[in-house]
Amino acid sequence: xxxxxxxxxxxxxxxxxxxxxxxxxxxxxxxxxxxxxxxxxxxxxxxxxxxxxxxxxxxxxxxxxxxxxxxxxxxxxxxxxxxxxxxxxxxxxxxxxxxxxxxxxxxxxxxxxxxxxxxxxxxxxxxxxxxxxxxxxxxxxxxxxxxxxxxxxxxxxxxxxxxxxxxxxxxxxxxxxxxxxxxxxxxxxxxxxxxxxxxxxxxxxxxxxxxxxxxxxxxxxxxxxxxxxxxxxxxxxxxxxxxxxxxxxxxxxxxxxxxxxxxxxxxxxxxxxxxxxxxxxxxxxxxxxxxxxxxxxxxxxxxxxxxxxxxxxxxxxxxxxxxxxxxxxxxxxxxxxxxxxxxxxxxxxxxxxxxxxxxxxxxxxxxxxxxxxx
Amino acid sequence: xxxxxxxxxxxxxxxxxxxxxxxxxxxxxxxxxxxxxxxxxxxxxxxxxxxxxxxxxxxxxxxxxxxxxxxxxxxxxxxxxxxxxxxxxxxxxxxxxxxxxxxxxxxxxxxxxxxxxxxxxxxxxxxxxxxxxxxxxxxxxxxxxxxxxxxxxxxxxxxxxxxxxxxxxxxxxxxxxxxxxxxxxxxxxxxxxxxxxxxxxxxxxxxxxxxxxxxxxxxxxxxxxxxxxxxxxxxxxxxxxxxxxxxxxxxxxxxxxxxxxxxxxxxxxxxxxxxxxx
Numbered sequence: 001x002x003x004x005x006x007x008x009x010x011x012x013x014x015x016x017x018x019x020x021x022x023x024x025x026x027x028x029x030x031x032x033x034x035x036x037x038x039x040x041x042x043x044x045x046x047x048x049x050x051x052x053x054x055x056x057x058x059x060x061x062x063x064x065x066x067x068x069x070x071x072x073x074x075x076x077x078x079x080x081x082x083x084x085x086x087x088x089x090x091x092x093x094x095x096x097x098x099x100x101x102x103x104x105x106x107x108x109x110x111x112x113x114x115x116x117x118x119x120x121x122x123x124x125x126x127x128x129x130x131x132x133x134x135x136x137x138x139x140x141x142x143x144x145x146x147x148x149x150x151x152x153x154x155x156x157x158x159x160x161x162x163x164x165x166x167x168x169x170x171x172x173x174x175x176x177x178x179x180x181x182x183x184x185x186x187x188x189x190x191x192x193x194x195x196x197x198x199x200x201x202x203x204x205x206x207x208x209x210x211x212x213x214x215x216x217x218x219x220x221x222x223x224x225x226x227x228x229x230x231x232x233x234x235x236x237x238x239x240x241x242x243x244x245x246x247x248x249x250x251x252x253x254x255x256x257x258x259x260x261x262x263x264x265x266x267x268x269x270x271x272x273x274x275x276x277x278x279x280x281x282x283x284x285x286x287x288x289x290x291x292x293x294x295x296x297x298x299x300x301x302x303x304x305x306x307x308x309x310x311x312x313x314x315x316x317x318x319x320x321x322x323x324x325x326x327x328x329x330x331x332x333x334x335x336x337x338x339x340x341x342x343x344x345x346x347x348x349x350x351x352x353x354x355x356x357x358x359x360x361x362x363x364x365x366x367x368x369x370x371x372x373x374x
Numbered sequence: 375x376x377x378x379x380x381x382x383x384x385x386x387x388x389x390x391x392x393x394x395x396x397x398x399x400x401x402x403x404x405x406x407x408x409x410x411x412x413x414x415x416x417x418x419x420x421x422x423x424x425x426x427x428x429x430x431x432x433x434x435x436x437x438x439x440x441x442x443x444x445x446x447x448x449x450x451x452x453x454x455x456x457x458x459x460x461x462x463x464x465x466x467x468x469x470x471x472x473x474x475x476x477x478x479x480x481x482x483x484x485x486x487x488x489x490x491x492x493x494x495x496x497x498x499x500x501x502x503x504x505x506x507x508x509x510x511x512x513x514x515x516x517x518x519x520x521x522x523x524x525x526x527x528x529x530x531x532x533x534x535x536x537x538x539x540x541x542x543x544x545x546x547x548x549x550x551x552x553x554x555x556x557x558x559x560x561x562x563x564x565x566x567x568x569x570x571x572x573x574x575x576x577x578x579x580x581x582x583x584x585x586x587x588x589x590x591x592x593x594x595x596x597x598x599x600x601x602x603x604x605x606x607x608x609x610x611x612x613x614x615x616x617x618x619x620x621x622x623x624x625x626x627x628x629x630x631x632x633x634x635x636x637x638x639x640x641x642x643x644x645x646x647x648x649x650x651x652x
Contacts, residue, residue, distance in 0.1 A: 324546065350561075352557070
């Protein structure tokens with residue numbers, strides 16, 4: 001099985017780079033700079049207390065700052081993954097830093113006295129220095145730890161925001177793509193030129209049908225053109241579009257297509273995504289009637305549902321859907337637009353018709369306060 | 375105008391005497407699934423080339439081949455897009471037995487191929503001047519010799535492949551047919567969240583429900599697009615597009631949380647590699 005990555009975002013959030021890599025990453029330029037700055041501040045604060053030259057004090061505080069930074073980064077990366085519920089994840093590293101501070105200072109002093117511990121213990125001046133240095137180091141360590149934790153938090157929040165943004169822009173792009181391809185699919189050149197060729201044939205033959213057929217073509221084109229000022233899209237306008245389309249198709253394949261469009265007048269005022277039913281009817285032609293030598297019948301209908309909603313359907317007696325027939329963007333797009341207009345309760349289902357054909361059904365829930373985008 | 379409903383038929387009174395009779399002129403066949411367009415082409419041909427007799431009209435590729443074999447016309451006008459067998463398929467069956475002119479509406483790829491292969495074609499809706507050019511070329515070719523212009527078989531093969539690729543039939547499963555009560559529901563695979571083996575059957579789960587189908591998980595693993603559907607367990611295939619997140623647990627296992635379904639799917643150790651590189 002290929003290791004695929006069809007996502008722009010990573011579904012495996014628990015998976016992170018190895019700990020050592022993260023440890024090294026934590027020792028970034030910024031954190032080292034912060035540690036150095038803290039070390040310098042500590043040295044300036046401690047300078048009046050010590051009799052030593054400033055450079056020696058600075059050396060010690062810088063050394064301590066670096067030790068604390070290493071310890072903090074290590075504690076952060078190697079702490080157990082599962083912590084007790086009451087324990088915030090920053091607590092352990094901060095405690096470790098707090099404990100390390102006096103120890104590290106002790107180490108500095110032991111080094112300073114050349115390993116002679118007694119020399120250190122019996123010098124009140126040195127003990128005082130030790131306590132001062134420990135206190136300042138402790139404060140320095142805690143400040144360092146808290147700053148680091150805060151930065152990490154901030155980075156997480158930003159990453160999450162970025163991810164949300166990315167996801168949103170991906171969805172935006174998807175919907176724009178879908179709308180574009182829907183528009184392009186509507187006035188497919190193949191459909192348009194074939195229809196025009198038929199109209200031309202009628203006109204040349206002086207057939208009285210030419211007028212009505214042109215009317216249907218105009219109605220279809222008007223509805224299928226991208227509309228800038230769309231009014232309230234209703235089932236009534238949708239049904240008119242579907243009828244125009246079917247009349248054109250029947251002119252083209254009179255021996256292969258019969259149709260019936262009927263809807264109770266009570267349903268005509270319902271809000272409906274423009275070109276929604278048309279998508280289903282075009283599907284019925286493309287997958288059901290057109291591939292069939294004998295053709296078939298398309299029925300478009302609807303009925304009110306007991307609860308106050310409505311059911312609409314498009315059924316055909318064509319060759320039926322093969323399992324590998326590409327559904328096209330139109331159907332998925334229609335699902336989304338139904339949800340936008342009528343909420344998640346709106347449903348679009350497809351089923352097979354016996355003995356052959358496909359039936360698409362749309363269930364619209366009972367009216368709800370109108371909102372949603374069109 | 376003739377009633378187009380009664381096609382296919384021989385239009386020269388051949389019904390009474392289906393045996394071929396040596397036509398004084400040159401015979402032709404027109405194949406198009408749209409009757410008005412067959413009629414129009416026949417009428418224009420009559421005006422431009424009175425000696426040409428349209429002996430048969432076919433509604434699809436299969437009829438075109440049958441009628442061609444019956445009448446053996448010297449010219450065949452074949453619509454590219456027809457139900458069942460296409461015009462390209464018919465042309466391959468006809469081979470070099472006739473001069474073939476393709477008729478098409480805006481099949482850009484086909485037009486380019488015809489240009490390259492020097493194959494005659496008409497684009498619908500055509501005007502009479504264009505048809506007159508075609509007629510002239512046909513007349514010249516028929517007058518010069520009895521030897522047919524070589525039909526580029528390779529080109530036709532390529533075009534037939536191209537058409538098939540444009541047809542809805544694709545390689546991967548796009549619909550799952552599941553019996554729910556008395557009806558057979560068609561569920562687009564893009565909506566399927568996961569599939570799980572259930573003895574002889576397979577459970578198909580989507581956001582709005584679930585159903586049992588007869589195919590085994592093994593068959594489905596072969597038929598579904600591996601870009602989206604991956605096996606995560608001996609008995610489970612999941613649609614990656616519906617995975618909310620994968621949470622790694624202890625002992626080299628993981629749990630899949632889904633969008634649109636409450637249940638959590640386990641990933642077994644041997645399939646964990648699927649997620650490792652993400």
